[in-house]
Amino acid sequence: MTLNFSRITLKNGNGEVGCDIRVPVTVNPETIVEKIKAATTALGLKLEIPEITQPLYYPKDSFLVTTLTEIFCRHFGKDVAPMTTGGGTYAKTMPNTVAFGMAFPGGISKGEHEADEKLDLDELMLATKILAEAMIKLAQ
Structure with missing residues (x-):
């Protein structure tokens, strides 16, 4: 799994962080989202998730x-x-x-x-x- 902070902006005293997360096919992306939501909520941060793209996987023997x-x-x-x-x-x-x-x-x-x-x-x-x-x- 990778997480890339692809964009950080500060404007009028507010900060925004854009991330790109690549989740392996063995992990449900919604599970990761729930963990991030819990962590950001505990810090008093607002979380917006514009899109979740499902991983692409075909077995080697397909x-x-x-x-x-x-x-x-x-x-x-x-x-x-x-x-x-x-x-x-x-x-x-x-x-x-x-x-x-x-x-x-x-x-x-x-x-x-x-x-x-x-x-x-x-x-x-x-x-x-x-x-x-x-x-x-x-x-x-």
């Missing part, structure tokens, strides 16, 4: 994950375990979807969402082949 992993490993040339992150993803907006991106272990492309992000053209071409095959296979 059809979706095994199919994508097999295609990636075959094109990449070696077995690599699927990777998970705590980040937000477009996959949460559609059913039966996982984020499937091209993080090549030991690859040249680096710095996703950072200054000086770069993408190697050979890796881009391999990623394009992998994604095309994955779309064809999953559409069948």
Whole structure:
């Protein structure tokens, strides 16, 4: 679980703290909310929760994950375990979807969402082949 104080503002003597909390799939987000409510109430603070996004999880042995992993490993040339992150993803907006991106272990492309992000053209071409095959296979 992670908690990020993403915004702190002071205005007219009032303070506001914005947080981003990433909860593992093994924990009910509402349980965390209740604990935070209890702690903030005890301190005399007001708590507003604009949104709770449910975690996204598919077992490693699901059809979706095994199919994508097999295609990636075959094109990449070696077995690599699927990777998970705590980040937000477009996959949460559609059913039966996982984020499937091209993080090549030991690859040249680096710095996703950072200054000086770069993408190697050979890796881009391999990623394009992998994604095309994955779309064809999953559409069948």
